[in-house]
Amino acid sequence: xxxxxxxxxxxxxxxxxxxxxxxxxxxxxxxxxxxxxxxxxxxxxxxxxxxxxxxxxxxxxxxxxxxxxxxxxxxxxxxxxxxxxxxxxxxxxxxxxxxxxxxxxxxxxxxxxxxxxxxxxxxxxxxxxxxxxxxxxxxxxxxxxxxxxxxxxxxxxxxxxxxxxxxxxxxxxxxxxxxxxxxxxxxxxxxxxxxxxxxxxxxxxxxxxxxxxxxxxxxxxxxxxxxxxxxxxxxxxxxxxxxxxxxxxxxxxxxxxxxxxxxxxxxxxxxxxxxxxxxxxxxxxxxxxxxxxxxxxxxxxxxxxxxxxxxxxxxxxxxxxxxxxxxxxxxxxxxxxxxxxxxxxxxxxxxxxx
Numbered sequence: 001x002x003x004x005x006x007x008x009x010x011x012x013x014x015x016x017x018x019x020x021x022x023x024x025x026x027x028x029x030x031x032x033x034x035x036x037x038x039x040x041x042x043x044x045x046x047x048x049x050x051x052x053x054x055x056x057x058x059x060x061x062x063x064x065x066x067x068x069x070x071x072x073x074x075x076x077x078x079x080x081x082x083x084x085x086x087x088x089x090x091x092x093x094x095x096x097x098x099x100x101x102x103x104x105x106x107x108x109x110x111x112x113x114x115x116x117x118x119x120x121x122x123x124x125x126x127x128x129x130x131x132x133x134x135x136x137x138x139x140x141x142x143x144x145x146x147x148x149x150x151x152x153x154x155x156x157x158x159x160x161x162x163x164x165x166x167x168x169x170x171x172x173x174x175x176x177x178x179x180x181x182x183x184x185x186x187x188x189x190x191x192x193x194x195x196x197x198x199x200x201x202x203x204x205x206x207x208x209x210x211x212x213x214x215x216x217x218x219x220x221x222x223x224x225x226x227x228x229x230x231x232x233x234x235x236x237x238x239x240x241x242x243x244x245x246x247x248x249x250x251x252x253x254x255x256x257x258x259x260x261x262x263x264x265x266x267x268x269x270x271x272x273x274x275x276x277x278x279x280x281x282x283x284x285x286x287x288x289x290x291x292x293x294x295x296x297x298x299x300x301x302x303x304x305x306x307x308x309x310x311x312x313x314x315x316x317x318x319x320x321x322x323x324x325x326x327x328x329x330x331x332x333x334x335x336x337x338x339x340x341x342x343x344x345x346x347x348x349x350x351x352x353x354x
């Protein structure tokens with residue numbers, strides 16, 4: 001209390017009076033050491049270095065504030081919902097400290113207006129405000145301690161801006177969000193059952209794992225399949241947001257898969273019709289039709305197949321042909337016979353008349 005009175009007396013003489021007043025409206029207390037908050041409001045896109053030449057931004061305070069928020073909100077949720085199971089408490093805390101909620105809080109409370117960043121980063125960084133909110137909590141912890149952070153969350157946040165009961169019973173479907181993201185980016189997703197059993201009280205327990213393009217995402221345990229898949233999806237979404245190397249690995253695996261799918265797996269088919277469906281004599285007959293002008297040479301001598309049952313008949317036929325073939329002598333003998341026959345016939349005819 002005494003410190004707050006002293007801070008108010010000193011306020012008109014402060015160099016950064018406007019920043020002090022803005023932080024007082026946000027936090028409910030005046031800063032002791034303004035340097036913590038200046039760093040908390042400095043985005044990494046600003047190229048600022050300290051006296052030692054090291055880069056200064058709010059990433060370290062963001063890490064600290066994230067841990068403080070988890071502890072404080074977990075404490076508040078635990079006391080507010082006595083008798084509720086661990087899964088319910090975890091989901092409620094997650095809804096309060098999730099990035100979307102912190103982004104809205106930062107915008108509503110005016111933290112976004114105090115953040116120093118490049119214009120390009122501010123326009124394209126959708127979670128810059130939420131990160132700054134966590135960094136401010138980290139600065140408040142270093143400046144005033146844990147109790148001041150607890151009072152800030154209970155009075156400024158849950159007392160005025162967030163209805164903890166409505167948040168607790170509002171269903172947030174992390175699995176649907178993850179599936180929607182994977183479909184938009186055409187990433188293969190799978191929910192794999194890791195284990196199934198019972199806890200010490202005999203209640204069923206399930207553990208599921210998310211696989212993205214075959215790469216391990218995060219695992220979640222719950223008293224039902226839905227609860228475990230929800231937790232695994234939520235943790236995987238956080239991993240995708242906070243670990244760029246993981247999302248890079250997922251898209252690299254996707255690239256390898258799509259490249260393999262695009263490679264030809266067989267030769268290009270011949271557009272000309274083929275007759276490979278014909279067999280035996282039919283195929284041979286087709287060949288004859290395909291070559292109508294093919295010349296065939298036949299031998300003058302007949303080909304006698306010793307295995308052919310008609311070979312003897314063919315030989316006899318040839319002999320008969322030879323018998324009927326007339327040579328020169330045979331032709332003259334035939335002419336003489338014809339003349340003598342005619343002469344005999346005339347003699348007989350004239351003889352009868354006489």
